[in-house]
Amino acid sequence: MYRESFYRYLMTQRDPNSQDDIAQFANNAQHDLTFPRQEQDYEKLSEYLELNAGYLASMSTFDKAYQMYQEKMSY
Structure with missing residues (x-):
């Protein structure tokens, strides 16, 4: 089953x-x-964002977006 990337969903x-x-x-x-x-992968994305994404005000924003992504991909 095809699953789109988190980035593609985020866009x-x-x-x-x-x-x-x-x-x-x-x-x-x-x-x-x-x-x-x-x-x-959540862990890989999370690690990247913690180290590189100065534009992300809070990791809880990523957590919320990733949760929405998972819910959409579970259909």
């Missing part, structure tokens, strides 16, 4: 006019040229 959450944390995360991740775009 569906972009909204340049929104103040929502996840929309802001998505907007910023779009410009992160080293973001692991094919990754699906």
